[in-house]
Amino acid sequence: MLTIGTLFLTLSNTLFRNFRLSGKPSWHPLCCSFAFNPQLGLVGVLDADICGPSQPRVLGVGGERVHHSGSGWSPVYVSDNLCLMSIGFLLGSPDDAVIWRGPKKNGMIKQFLSEVDWGDLDYLLIDTPPGTSDEHLSVVQYLCGAGLTGAVLVSTPQETALLDVRKEISFCRKLKVPLIGVLENMAGFLCPHCKTRSDIFPATTGGVTAMCTEMDVPYLGSLLLQPALARAADDPTLPARDTTNAALDIRAKIMAFCERNSS
Amino acid sequence: MLEGVKRVILVLSGKGGVGKSTVSTQLALTLKEKGYKVGLLDIDLCGPSVPYLLNLENQSVHQGPHGWIPVYLDKEQRLGVMSIGFLLNSRNDAVVWRGPKKTSMIKQFLEDVCWQDLDFLVIDTPPGTSDEHITVMENLRQVPQCSAVLVTTPQQVAIEDVRKEITFCNKTGIPIFGIVENMSGYECPNCSECTNIFSSGGGQSLAEYAKIPYLGSIPIDPRVGSLAGEGKAAIKELPESKTSKVFTDLVTQLTESSKNGDMK
Ligand SMILES: Nc1ncnc2c1ncn2[C@@H]1O[C@H](COP(=O)(O)OP(=O)(O)OP(=O)(O)O)[C@@H](O)[C@H]1O
Numbered sequence: 257m258l259t260i261g262t263l264f265l266t267l268s269n270t271l272f273r274n275f276r277l278s279g280k281p282s283w284h285p286l287c288c289s290f291a292f293n294p295q296l297g298l299v300g301v302l303d304a305d306i307c308g309p310s311q312p313r314v315l316g317v318g319g320e321r322v323h324h325s326g327s328g329w330s331p332v333y334v335s336d337n338l339c340l341m342s343i344g345f346l347l348g349s350p351d352d353a354v355i356w357r358g359p360k361k362n363g364m365i366k367q368f369l370s371e372v373d374w375g376d377l378d379y380l381l382i383d384t385p386p387g388t389s390d391e392h393l394s395v396v397q398y399l400c401g402a403g404l405t406g407a408v409l410v411s412t413p414q415e416t417a418l419l420d421v422r423k424e425i426s427f428c429r430k431l432k433v434p435l436i437g438v439l440e441n442m443a444g445f446l447c448p449h450c451k452t453r454s455d456i457f458p459a460t461t462g463g464v465t466a467m468c469t470e471m472d473v474p475y476l477g478s479l480l481l482q483p484a485l486a487r488a489a490d491d492p493t494l495p496a497r498d499t500t501n502a503a504l505d506i507r508a509k510i511m512a513f514c515e516r517n518s519s
Numbered sequence: 520m521l522e523g524v525k526r527v528i529l530v531l532s533g534k535g536g537v538g539k540s541t542v543s544t545q546l547a548l549t550l551k552e553k554g555y556k557v558g559l560l561d562i563d564l565c566g567p568s569v570p571y572l573l574n575l576e577n578q579s580v581h582q583g584p585h586g587w588i589p590v591y592l593d594k595e596q597r598l599g600v601m602s603i604g605f606l607l608n609s610r611n612d613a614v615v616w617r618g619p620k621k622t623s624m625i626k627q628f629l630e631d632v633c634w635q636d637l638d639f640l641v642i643d644t645p646p647g648t649s650d651e652h653i654t655v656m657e658n659l660r661q662v663p664q665c666s667a668v669l670v671t672t673p674q675q676v677a678i679e680d681v682r683k684e685i686t687f688c689n690k691t692g693i694p695i696f697g698i699v700e701n702m703s704g705y706e707c708p709n710c711s712e713c714t715n716i717f718s719s720g721g722g723q724s725l726a727e728y729a730k731i732p733y734l735g736s737i738p739i740d741p742r743v744g745s746l747a748g749e750g751k752a753a754i755k756e757l758p759e760s761k762t763s764k765v766f767t768d769l770v771t772q773l774t775e776s777s778k779n780g781d782m783k
């Protein structure tokens with residue numbers, strides 16, 4: 257069985273991401289632009305949302321199960337260079353609820369990090385639920401000796417979302433997790449009918465850019481709300497890649513940070 | 520101190536960001552507008568948004584002779600609010616706590632706040648089915664009139680999480696009052712074409728599938744988003760909106776069922 261120490265020697269880069277969204281996993285465009293790029297090497301995704309795992313559906317592998325092999329659990333391969341581990345694969349039905357207090361969730365996360373045969377990953381992306389509690393503490397704690405490259409925070413433009421992100425920033429500072437930056441998702445909506453742009457979630461307090469300046473955190477860029485992407489999360493046959501220049505630019509910034517900071 | 524509370528309504532959803540806090544605050548404001556005495560308890564300890572939503576951010580709770588005195592929105596004290604946000608020094612402060620500490624804080628919120636006599640206590644929750652939820656369920660079991668309003672957005676990823684929340688309610692024995700679908704379509708302010716940004720109808724079909732009452736759907740309305748931070752009721756500020764109709768209907772159904780003593 258793998259131990260955390262040896263497992264993470266194989267990880268050149270670890271991306272820790274906080275999840276903050278309105279309505280729709282903001283993870284999706286970022287993750288897909290990362291994951292479906294063969295030049296990046298092997299990318300692993302760990303769904304650390306124990307009570308509400310959505311990565312299996314978002315990545316189009318909802319019905320799959322994990323297999324147990326000699327070297328631990330095998331993650332589910334979404335494509336040649338993208339694999340995923342989620343508690344969703346261990347549940348019997350979508351109706352099954354994981355009614356667990358903190359210690360059990362922590363145990364599960366530890367198992368995902370130490371008993372999954374991730375192989376030689378180039379990147380491990382960790383999707384966390386909202387908050388600054390057990391899941392987050394455990395991920396940071398278990399990874400601190402193994403080279404946690406940094407955290408990407410995702411926010412929508414309105415103050416309710418920014419409020420949570422400010423707390424995540426304080427959390428990262430407290431635990432000394434490097435901040436790669438904040439990206440703004442669902443910044444505006446392009447009407448498919450008349451092509452006019454409007455603000456769905458008005459940035460009444462200046463949006464992500466103003467918050468980044470105030471809190472002194474890098475701003476990574478902004479993504480429009482794309483109905484096609486939102487629906488692609490429900491229907492795996494639809495194309496799900498965000499290939500807009502904005503998304504590619506954000507990805508380049510994140511990768512540059514990882515390259516600068518990988519040991 | 521929940522002895523004087525006639526009825527408790529828990530606002531739950533599996534997913535984050537679907538609008539629990541918006542529904543909780545608007546529900547509380549609507550009830551207040553209709554003349555009820557209301558309490559709003561925010562048990563989202565890591566991401567409290569109720570103080571901001573109701574424009575009460577710089578207020579603090581005081582210790583009275585019998586326990587904590589909630590923060591009141593109005594002079595008549597018809598809407599009292601309790602949130603961990605009132606106990607933090609700065610709005611940027613993170614509450615970095617594991618489960619046991621969260622559990623004892625929530626117990627205090629349930630036992631040590633002087634709510635006085637309330638017609639309704641609305642409880643806003645974080646997403647998930649973990650410490651906060653388990654604690655609140657365990658401590659509310661003795662309250663006779665308690666039920667849950669589930670909030671979802673229409674897309675499958677959110678619906679799947681709500682199915683888990685339904686299982687949670689069934690397992691812990693809390694009656695489900697119904698499902699509200701939020702963010703179900705957006706009308707372009709320029710051409711009035713309605714786009715189903717997050718697909719549509721998911722809440723209604725889930726209600727049918729799970730045999731739970733469907734309580735209506737709230738569209739994405741930037742005006743509703745802008746009420747955040749002002750503490751204003753949609754039924755007063757936007758009386759013609761679909762949102763205000765959904766909340767009016769919801770309150771009617773809640774009060775009818777209270778009269779009939781029927782919790783479902
Ligand atoms: N019908 C709507 N129209 C427009 N904006 C909305 C609507 N419902 C919610 N919002 C906005 O979406 C954001 C998320 O809503 P809210 O904070 O109520 O969700 P939540 O479920 O409580 O989130 P969390 O899981 O973080 O507690 C808020 O900024 C809110 O103003």
Ligand SMILES: [Mg+2]
Pocket residue numbers: 539540541563566568643644645
């Ligand atoms: Mg909330």
